[in-house]
Amino acid sequence: MADLEKLVAELGTLTVLEAAELVKKLEEKWGVSAAAPVAAAAAPVAAAAAAEPVEEKTEFDVVLKEAGPKKIEVIKVIRQLTNLGLVDAKTMAETAGGKVLTAVSKQVAADAKSKLEAAGGVVEVA
Numbered sequence: 001m002a003d004l005e006k007l008v009a010e011l012g013t014l015t016v017l018e019a020a021e022l023v024k025k026l027e028e029k030w031g032v033s034a035a036a037p038v039a040a041a042a043a044p045v046a047a048a049a050a051a052e053p054v055e056e057k058t059e060f061d062v063v064l065k066e067a068g069p070k071k072i073e074v075i076k077v078i079r080q081l082t083n084l085g086l087v088d089a090k091t092m093a094e095t096a097g098g099k100v101l102t103a104v105s106k107q108v109a110a111d112a113k114s115k116l117e118a119a120g121g122v123v124e125v126a
Contacts, residue, residue: 062116080115
């Protein structure tokens, strides 16, 4: 019988491309689907990838999904946040998915979201 610990250690050193190639070869040899084996074979690779530092997103967009029942209040907040004129702010409030702010910091996006939601708007930070 094969030394399982040694096999696990060797699988853990595979690159993603090598793991994908291994899966294809096992599928061909045994005539099975890779749905479950992919997760098992990719787990050591995923663990290694998780150990690497993840780059945190630094720029966010504030998107108004819906103005809600208090459209006038939302328009006022849009004008405060963007310095847009009344017509432009009204158009933005009436357009679903309009970006109120683009490429702003996390704190500015969170502040804008809270103000717009307090005014009755439905907001998403992307």
